[in-house]
Amino acid sequence: MLDLSWLLIAIPLAGAALLLTWGKESDAFGHLIATACSAASFVLGAIMFVELLGRDAGDRSVTTSLGTWIDAGHFHVDFAFTFDTLSSLFVLLITGVGTLIHVYSIGYMAHDERRRRFFAYLNLFIAAMLCLVLAADYLVLFLGWEGVGLASYLLIGFWQHKPSAAAAAKKAFVINRVGDLGMALAIMTCFAWFGTSSIAVVNDQIDTVSGTVATALGLLLLWGACGKSAQFPLQAWLLDAMEGPTPVSALIHAATMVTAGVYLVVRSHDVFDASPTARGFVIAVGLITLLAGAWIGCTKDDIKKSLAGSTMSQIGYMMLAAGLGPAGYAFAIFHLLTHGFFKANMFLGAGSVMHGMNDDVDMRRYGALRSAMPITFYTFGIGYLAIIGFPGTSGFFSKDKIIEAALAHNVWVGIGALVGAGVTAFYMTRMMLMTFFGEKRWREQVHPHESPSVMTTPLIVLAALSLFAGVMALGSWIEEWLEPATGHAVHHDPPLPIIVITLIVLLVVAAGVALAWLAYGRQQPAAEAPADSEVSFFTRAGRAELYGNAINDALVVRPVTHLTRALVWGDGKIIDGLVTGSADRIGEISGELRKPQTGFVRSYALMVLGGALVVLLGLLAVTLA
Amino acid sequence: MTEYITLSTLLFSIGAVGVLVRRNAIIVFMCVELMLNATNLAFVSFARQHGNLDGQVAAFFVMVVAAAEVTIGLAIIVSIYRTRRTTSVDDANLLKA
Numbered sequence: 001m002l003d004l005s006w007l008l009i010a011i012p013l014a015g016a017a018l019l020l021t022w023g024k025e026s027d028a029f030g031h032l033i034a035t036a037c038s039a040a041s042f043v044l045g046a047i048m049f050v051e052l053l054g055r056d057a058g059d060r061s062v063t064t065s066l067g068t069w070i071d072a073g074h075f076h077v078d079f080a081f082t083f084d085t086l087s088s089l090f091v092l093l094i095t096g097v098g099t100l101i102h103v104y105s106i107g108y109m110a111h112d113e114r115r116r117r118f119f120a121y122l123n124l125f126i127a128a129m130l131c132l133v134l135a136a137d138y139l140v141l142f143l144g145w146e147g148v149g150l151a152s153y154l155l156i157g158f159w160q161h162k163p164s165a166a167a168a169a170k171k172a173f174v175i176n177r178v179g180d181l182g183m184a185l186a187i188m189t190c191f192a193w194f195g196t197s198s199i200a201v202v203n204d205q206i207d208t209v210s211g212t213v214a215t216a217l218g219l220l221l222l223w224g225a226c227g228k229s230a231q232f233p234l235q236a237w238l239l240d241a242m243e244g245p246t247p248v249s250a251l252i253h254a255a256t257m258v259t260a261g262v263y264l265v266v267r268s269h270d271v272f273d274a275s276p277t278a279r280g281f282v283i284a285v286g287l288i289t290l291l292a293g294a295w296i297g298c299t300k301d302d303i304k305k306s307l308a309g310s311t312m313s314q315i316g317y318m319m320l321a322a323g324l325g326p327a328g329y330a331f332a333i334f335h336l337l338t339h340g341f342f343k344a345n346m347f348l349g350a351g352s353v354m355h356g357m358n359d360d361v362d363m364r365r366y367g368a369l370r371s372a373m374p375i376t377f378y379t380f381g382i383g384y385l386a387i388i389g390f391p392g393t394s395g396f397f398s399k400d401k402i403i404e405a406a407l408a409h410n411v412w413v414g415i416g417a418l419v420g421a422g423v424t425a426f427y428m429t430r431m432m433l434m435t436f437f438g439e440k441r442w443r444e445q446v447h448p449h450e451s452p453s454v455m456t457t458p459l460i461v462l463a464a465l466s467l468f469a470g471v472m473a474l475g476s477w478i479e480e481w482l483e484p485a486t487g488h489a490v491h492h493d494p495p496l497p498i499i500v501i502t503l504i505v506l507l508v509v510a511a512g513v514a515l516a517w518l519a520y521g522r523q524q525p526a527a528e529a530p531a532d533s534e535v536s537f538f539t540r541a542g543r544a545e546l547y548g549n550a551i552n553d554a555l556v557v558r559p560v561t562h563l564t565r566a567l568v569w570g571d572g573k574i575i576d577g578l579v580t581g582s583a584d585r586i587g588e589i590s591g592e593l594r595k596p597q598t599g600f601v602r603s604y605a606l607m608v609l610g611g612a613l614v615v616l617l618g619l620l621a622v623t624l625a
Numbered sequence: 626m627t628e629y630i631t632l633s634t635l636l637f638s639i640g641a642v643g644v645l646v647r648r649n650a651i652i653v654f655m656c657v658e659l660m661l662n663a664t665n666l667a668f669v670s671f672a673r674q675h676g677n678l679d680g681q682v683a684a685f686f687v688m689v690v691a692a693a694e695v696t697i698g699l700a701i702i703v704s705i706y707r708t709r710r711t712t713s714v715d716d717a718n719l720l721k722a
């Protein structure tokens with residue numbers, strides 16, 4: 001069974017192709033086909049995972065080649081997939097959470113007339129994402145990498161009748177292209193130095209090249225990862241991406257696609273192991289994004305944007321962990337999995353709330369939804385406990401491990417991660433209090449109601465996973481499981497005993513929760529957001545997404561716009577001027593030459609005579625001289 | 626000797642001016658013949674002066690060419706006259722830019 005990796009991808013791909021080409025007759029059952037494809041892929045993935053479990057640790061990697069993709073001179077690319085311990089976890093996450101979100105979308109998109117197309121895109125996304133994580137070659141990975149980018153673009157702009165959604169899709173696509181440039185350059189670097197882009201070969205032979213090459217390759221890979229994972233400095237697209245339908249935000253922009261960058265870093269771990277400089281950059285990027293995302297999450301009143309800030313921040317944690325080297329890879333992946341569960345859970349919960357509130361996303365108009373939507377409240381609450389790291393929940397294990405490893409690496413990095421945990425507790429508590437507690441601040445004609453069971457069932461499953469996924473950390477199972485793929489981890493002892501660190505983390509988290517309660521629980525939040533002039537600089541900056549868009553505009557968009565205008569002017573005036581100008585000159589000269597052609601024989605005769613005289617005089621002059 | 630060349634130059638100039646100023650194709654034609662015969666006179670005069678036959682041979686060639694040219698030229702003039710009812714060279718001016 002383990003050589004069936006290709007089938008995992010083929011099933012949802014076939015689903016997408018079927019739904020996109022089948023006509024309107026399939027509107028009635030298209031969503032069921034898509035869900036079945038995703039579920040079939042999950043079942044196959046689960047069987048393969050179990051088979052992998054039964055193998056010896058050294059034998060848990062199966063590479064299957066479908067044949068040669070490119071064979072040109074010295075460049076040879078096999079269309080090959082690797083099913084190993086790392087990719088198997090991803091397969092389960094993508095197809096598992098993916099299937100739950102398919103089910104949820106049946107209810108969420110029930111009244112959308114383009115529902116079949118939506119499900120086709122979801123299937124396309126699942127296929128592309130599986131291609132990304134199963135690829136055995138950077139070029140095959142790039143195929144999936146671009147595929148998820150396309151699916152993300154199509155789904156962010158799914159409600160294309162809204163100009164804001166179309167613009168957000170375009171923005172996500174363009175910023176992702178910037179990251180893809182780094183990825184493409186990384187693949188070219190691989191080819192230039194190793195003569196191949198096979199992931200295994202590049203990682204095996206990284207020690208044979210100089211440290212500079214390893215650093216360059218690492219930084220290029222990080223550049224690609226930053227674009228896809230919305231990390232600083234390519235983070236600006238993620239908040240706008242919330243224009244897409246909420247299930248899309250949950251699947252693509254929280255649980256799976258945006259974690260592709262973390263996957264890339266972990267998958268290329270030998271490259272980063274060979275270059276401490278590149279690892280340092282990964283840590284820096286992770287730390288900056290983790291704090292920036294948390295800051296933005298604190299100030300947004302739009303529930304989805306606040307969650308998006310939180311996603312950025314949590315992926316920052318994963319990046320940070322991945323940058324810590326062998327000690328952090330397993331924790332990065334562990335946090336990625338638990339985050340996939342609780343963040344998908346909360347996004348779907350937010351979708352359920354919006355569903356009941358006539359698609360209003362402003363948390364200032366929520367309040368007291370606890371009794372109106374009990375299932376959503378409890379499942380969201382479990383996600384909340386998991387993300388702030390309440391003891392016993394999955395987030396408690398995964399985030400604590402990262403903070404411990406960060407403290408062991410460098411005290412300041414550890415303190416940064418610790419502060420992030422406190423801020424996370426603050427903004428999540430704020431979201432919880434504004435949405436489910438306090439007094440009703442609903443708009444008129446809004447009658448919140450619990451969502452149908454097709455939507456709440458996935459919520460319950462994801463809530464259970466958020467609660468119990470921590471078992472993967474028991475007895476260091478996840479570290480041992482990932483060891484064949486990420487190398488042996490040598491743990492350094494943190495500067496403090498682990499139990500002390502855990503207590504400090506809990507203290508910081510409690511402080512965050514308490515602060516949020518003082519600000520939003522004890523007193524009612526205003527039903528209308530205070531104007532920018534009335535709030536502190538801290539809030540203003542967060543609302544403006546830390547001026548990321550303004551900086552992009554000033555540094556890139558405006559200069560490029562001016563450059564384009566200058567080029568268009570140059571093209572019109574100089575290039576076109578030369579071409580049309582020379583044509584005009586030739587036309588004028590011919591016009592002048594036409595004039596002697598009068599058609600009168602006698603004038604021709606005069607010219608002949610004149611010419612003969614000139615020749616005669618010339619001859620005379622030559623002879624006499 | 627000079628008298629012959631002077632006469633030849635005079636005849637040639639009369640012919641050339643006639644070609645340039647007259648409109649009637651027949652007259653223009655006659656002027657061309659005049660120019661040809663002026664050159665013939667010059668050829669023969671120079672041949673006599675230098676005492677070899679080259680110039681006289683050239684004069685015979687010119688006569689032959691003139692005869693052929695007359696044949697074709699008259700044919701063209703006749704056909705133009707048939708279609709246009711005129712022999713003015715200024716009326717046959719379609720070949721202009």
